[in-house]
Amino acid sequence: MIAGADLAIEVTQLHKRYGEVEAVTGVDLSVASGEVVAFLGPNGAGKTTTVEILEGLRTRTSGDVRVLGVDPAAATAAWKERIGVVLQGARHEGDFTAAEIVTMWSAYYRSPRPVAEVLELVGLGDAAGTRTRRLSGGQQQRLAVALALVGDPELVFLDEPTTGFDPAARREAWETIGGLRSLGVTVMLTTHYMDEADHLADRIVVISRGQIVADGTAAELARHVAMPTRISWDAAQLGHDELPEGLRELLDTGASSGSASPSETSVPVPAGPVIATQDVDGVVRQLLAAADSAGTRLDSLAVRPPTLEDTYLALTGEGSAGADSTGVAP
Amino acid sequence: MSRLRQVRSETRFNLLGFRRSPAATFFTVILPLVFLVIFTSIFGNYTISATGARVATQYVPGILALALVSATFMNQAIFTVVKRESGVLKAMRATPLPPWVYVGGSVVSSLVLTAMMTVLVMGIGRIAYGVGIQAGALPSLFVSLAVGTATFSALGLAVTCMCPSEQAAPAITNMFVLPLYFVSDVFVITSSGPPRWMGLIGDIFPIKHLAHALRHTFDPFIDGVPMPVGNWLVMAAWGVFGVLVTVRFFRWTPRG
Numbered sequence: 001m002i003a004g005a006d007l008a009i010e011v012t013q014l015h016k017r018y019g020e021v022e023a024v025t026g027v028d029l030s031v032a033s034g035e036v037v038a039f040l041g042p043n044g045a046g047k048t049t050t051v052e053i054l055e056g057l058r059t060r061t062s063g064d065v066r067v068l069g070v071d072p073a074a075a076t077a078a079w080k081e082r083i084g085v086v087l088q089g090a091r092h093e094g095d096f097t098a099a100e101i102v103t104m105w106s107a108y109y110r111s112p113r114p115v116a117e118v119l120e121l122v123g124l125g126d127a128a129g130t131r132t133r134r135l136s137g138g139q140q141q142r143l144a145v146a147l148a149l150v151g152d153p154e155l156v157f158l159d160e161p162t163t164g165f166d167p168a169a170r171r172e173a174w175e176t177i178g179g180l181r182s183l184g185v186t187v188m189l190t191t192h193y194m195d196e197a198d199h200l201a202d203r204i205v206v207i208s209r210g211q212i213v214a215d216g217t218a219a220e221l222a223r224h225v226a227m228p229t230r231i232s233w234d235a236a237q238l239g240h241d242e243l244p245e246g247l248r249e250l251l252d253t254g255a256s257s258g259s260a261s262p263s264e265t266s267v268p269v270p271a272g273p274v275i276a277t278q279d280v281d282g283v284v285r286q287l288l289a290a291a292d293s294a295g296t297r298l299d300s301l302a303v304r305p306p307t308l309e310d311t312y313l314a315l316t317g318e319g320s321a322g323a324d325s326t327g328v329a330p
Numbered sequence: 331m332s333r334l335r336q337v338r339s340e341t342r343f344n345l346l347g348f349r350r351s352p353a354a355t356f357f358t359v360i361l362p363l364v365f366l367v368i369f370t371s372i373f374g375n376y377t378i379s380a381t382g383a384r385v386a387t388q389y390v391p392g393i394l395a396l397a398l399v400s401a402t403f404m405n406q407a408i409f410t411v412v413k414r415e416s417g418v419l420k421a422m423r424a425t426p427l428p429p430w431v432y433v434g435g436s437v438v439s440s441l442v443l444t445a446m447m448t449v450l451v452m453g454i455g456r457i458a459y460g461v462g463i464q465a466g467a468l469p470s471l472f473v474s475l476a477v478g479t480a481t482f483s484a485l486g487l488a489v490t491c492m493c494p495s496e497q498a499a500p501a502i503t504n505m506f507v508l509p510l511y512f513v514s515d516v517f518v519i520t521s522s523g524p525p526r527w528m529g530l531i532g533d534i535f536p537i538k539h540l541a542h543a544l545r546h547t548f549d550p551f552i553d554g555v556p557m558p559v560g561n562w563l564v565m566a567a568w569g570v571f572g573v574l575v576t577v578r579f580f581r582w583t584p585r586g
Contacts, residue, residue: 056424057420057423057583080424087417090416090417090421093416096343096346096350104340108427109426147421
């Protein structure tokens, strides 16, 4: 029991079934104290279900769960003093000011942080007297974070803190969440944005179809999936016939454009040949040599390394050609 | 923070939210007073042949019943559904606040509103229409108000289980109370009473029992302490029903 004392979260073989549907199928997870972990996955992957089980808001079908050493299914008030929760899309009463809502919630805890301090902490010091309905989306999310912090928790859960935000509000929320690190609290956040996970978290745990499919830093995940770099150019500058045999075989024929997301495929990629390869140096040299012997210049040559999105889509199997989002993994 | 202070804090913010909600203020405070003036001014000086008392002595307690139902049942239901559907109740479940403190805070808020409306309605009744209450009837008034507040708060929480969305809450709660006001001697008071079948419907539901219990305490000809025990018991039975439904079916989480 005490062996996991420095683990804030310990989950083994967590299962959750809703009727016929198994939303979570054997999740294993551990989060060390003080760590910031992103739980990354597409909609419907089981993120919220898992997190709400950890928060004590949902029951589980089977598996072992310890959060701060306690089974959340048997959560006591004393345990709830130690956690802070930001639910997905919660809206707070618009007729109250930010300071009033934080004051109201501070009464729920035995030893709350001072209201002014909490508002300052999330950057709402200037908006303390503003009615909630007049706060921007980013400010409302900050308020939700303030409510999660007012009890001075050791562990904070944030469920999709920036979904539906415009880029400015997203930046704003990121700043606030980044600030939690300096408080030394353990943070578990869910998101379906790889860049958000990469920006905020020490470690990214990827969940897809109710199972953990990868765990590591963004760089480790990228190495793990070993996505190819995509090299493209304008066919007018170097046509198919002018390519050496070896490169012709490597040409991407569009149908297997690999990792392009649905939104990317709907925008036609600039007409032109594409080669997806791990051997960037070799392919580029051959292309330049071919251009040389054809007597043209290859100004249109573009080398695009795999993006975070590519890694994410490859990990979750969302982008695989031909498979729709509800399809079975190949 | 002690539990008592938590209840006080909840009450304070409930009342603040009430004050800032134009709809709640209108339906709970303004509308009963407007009805009091309209009904009592039009019909108040007729006398009821059976007793010889003026109808005004029955409209004052009738409107008091209306105000109590608004302050408890309607407010409890509508505010709770709004908090549930916006995810606030769910978030609250993740805090150490015991659920009974939340419920206690909202019942105490209803009690404060009921007390305020009692003072207003009785004050206007006394000043404008000369309708008063005998000192000996005061304990009975307090019991009726206390039983009424508890019962209609419980029913307000119970009816949230039938309201799928915050838009539905005002419609569903009004669907229950509006027709009942007409058959429960709140809006319409005649010497002969409503048709028999309407009277029976009124007898089943608790609003008429609240109105009659209050009417008893305003009876100018009564000797000694009015004890409408039957009305109290029927109300209490509905209160128990409300608690049972709430305990069994209450949801903390938004739909979907």
